Amino acid sequence: MSYPRRRFPLGWFLLLAGAALLAAGSAAISIGDVRIPLPAILKVLGRQIFGLDLTVDPIREGIVWHYRLSRAVVAAAAGGALALCGCVLQALLRNPLAEPYLLGIAAGASTGAVMVIILGVGAGAVSLTLGAFGGAAAAFGLVALLATGTGGGTERIILAGIAGSQLFNAATSFIVTTSASAEQTRGIMFWLLGSLGGIRWPDAGLAVPVVLICGLLCLRRARALDAFAFGEDAAAALxxxxxxxxxxxxxxxxxxxxxxxxxxxxxxxxxxxxxxxTRFLVGPGHERLIPATVLAGAVFMVGADVLSRTVVPGQVLPIGVVTALFGAPAFVAILWRSRRTS
Amino acid sequence: MTKYIPVAVGGLSLLMAAGLAFPALAQVGGAAVTIENCGRTLEFDEAPERIVSIGQGTTEILLSLGLADRIAGTATWVSDLPGELAEAGANLPRIAENTPGFEAVVGTRPDMVAVQWINDIGPEQGRVGTFAQFEDFGIPVYVSPAECAKSEFGAASGDGARSEAWSSDLLYREVAELADIGGVPSEGEALIADSREREAAAARDAEALAAEEISVVYWFSSPEIDGEAWLAGGYGAPQWISNVIGLRNVVDSHEEWPLVGWETIADHDPDVIVLGTMKRRNQPADNVALKREFLETDPLTSQMTAVHDGRLVELDAHAMNPTLRAIDGVARLAEAISALGLTR
Incomplete structure (x- = not known):
C-alpha cells in the first residue's frame, strides 16, 4: 500500500488525537446504565484528582471513579498497546496483515492465562500476565516454526498464524469447558472476544506503565523498524x-x-x-508513527467501549465484536481510498 | 420450617398418607389421564413406571408425592435434597449432574420424561432435545406449567422471559398434574394443602415486615464474579416471595434472570441483598463466599447500604426458582429479615 505524500503534521495529529481521547474519555465516564448528571461527575473528578472538599454521593463516586474511569483508562492503554503491536509486527514481518490476533499470539496468551488459572500457579494479575506471556511466546514460536518450516515468505506466516490461533483457541475452549471448577476462570467469550467488564484501578496500574515503557522501547528502535521495511538485508547493510x-x-x-x-x-x-x-495520516516513518498509533489506538478502543455499552440498550456487547464490527468497514474504506494511489 | 405447620394439618397429611392404599388400588382399573401441557395434549392410559426427571425442582415434587421407586433417572441438580426428602431420594439414579444428553435419557427407556425447564426440552429446540424427538420414541414429555408461559430465550439470559407473573398456583397445578399422572391424586392434594398452609403461616409471620417498605434484590450468580449479575426479575418466584412477605424487588424486568450491572444495582441501593447458595459450581459466582467477598471488597458495592450495614441474607438458590422450595423460601427469608431488625 502506498501513502499520500501530503501528510498531517505530527504535532497537529497528536493534538487532535489527544482532544479526541479526552472527548471519548468524557463520554466513557458520562454514559452508562445509570444517568449521572454532569455536575456530579465534575465533583467526583474534583474530589479525586484535585483533592477538593466536595460532597458527593459515595455510590455515584464509586460508579464514576472506580468503574467508569478505571475502565476508560485500561481501554485506552489496551487500545494503544494492541495498535503498537500491530505497527511493530507489520514492519518486522513486512506484512500488512500482521497483528497479534491474526498471528495467533493473542490466542496463545489466552491459553497461557487459562492454564495458569487452572493449574493454580501463583495468584493475581502478575502471574496471570506471566502465564499469558508464556502462551504468547509459545504461539510465536509455533507460528515462526511453521512459517519457516514450510518455506518462509510473507503469506506463509499469515497461514501459520491462522492455524496457530485456531489451535490455541480450541485449547482454551477445551480447558475452560472441561475444567471442574468454573469459578476459577472466566467464560470462553472473555478469552475469545474480550471484555472490559471487571476492570478496576489495580488493572490500570498494570496496563498504563506497560504500554508506556514498551512504547518508549519501541520508539528507541524506530530507525531499525524503518530499515526493516526495506527488508532484512537492507537493514543489515545499514x-x-x-x-x-x-x-x-x-x-x-x-x-x-x-x-x-x-x-x-x-x-x-x-x-x-x-x-x-495512522500510517495513512502521518506517513510510514516510525518515529512519527509509533506515538501517533498508540494515541489513535487509545481513542479507537475507548470509543469502541462506549459503543459496546450503548449500541444495544441495557446490554453490553463483547468489546471484540464492536472493534471488528466498526473496524472492518473502516479497514475496507482505507483500502478503497488507497486504491487510486496504488 | 415444621414449626409453622399447625398440628391439625400435620395430622391430616398423616391420615391421607395412611389412606394412600385406596387411590393406588383405584388406579389399577386404568382410568386414563388427559392433561393439557404447553399447548399439547398428553394422554396416559396407565401411570408411568419409569419416569426420567430433568431438573431438581421436578425431582423433588415426584419424591414428595412418594414416587421415588418410579424414577428411572434424574439430571440437572443444583443442591442437596432437603432433609425430609434425603432418605427417599438417597439412591436415585443420576444420568447427569447438569444437562444430560438426548441418547442418555432415551437409553434409560423411560415411559415418561418430566422436565423443569422448557429450554432443556422444548417445542423447537432444547439443550436435551425437542418434543418431536421424544415423540419419535413414543415418550411423552411433561413440562412444568410455570415454563409454558415463557418466551424470548436470548443469548444474554438463557432463562427466558415471562408474559405473566409466577405464583404458587402454577406450582400447585404442576403438583396436582404430576400426582394425577402418577396415579396418586390424593398425595397431590395433601402436598398442596400442606404447602398452602405453610405459605399462609409464613405470610402471617411476615406481617410485621410488611409495615415498612423494604427493598431487595436476589442475586443468583454471575457469568463473571466482578462483572454483571443475574438478578431475579419482576415475574419470577423471588418476586412472588417478595409479594407474600411484602418486600419490594427493585428489578422489574420480565426476564426471569436479567443480567444487571452493579452500577444500576448500586444506584437502586436496596435495603437487603439476598445471596443464592448452591452446591452447583458451573458459573464463576455460584459460590456464596465469593459473592460476599466481592460485595465487601469492591470499591463501589462496599458503599451500598445493604453491604455497609451487613444486610446480606443467604437463601438456597433453589428456593429462588419456581419450585416447592420457594414455599420454604418465604418463611426462611421472612425469618432472616426480621432477624436483621428491619421490623417496625
Missing part, C-alpha cells in the same frame, strides 16, 4: 543488528499482547486497522 533487534521487538510485542489479554481478553482488529489508518 548497520543494524537485525537478529538482536528482531528478538527484542518480538519479545516486546508478545509481552504487550500477553499483558492486555490477561486484563481484557483477546480483542482483534485494533492492531490491524489502527496502524494502517
Amino acid at each position: 548497520g543494524i543488528e537485525t537478529g538482536k533487534v528482531r528478538v527484542e521487538l518480538f519479545a516486546i510485542t508478545a509481552f504487550l499482547t500477553a499483558a492486555m489479554v490477561s486484563l481484557i481478553g483477546a480483542v482483534g482488529f485494533v492492531g490491524l486497522v489502527v496502524p494502517h489508518a
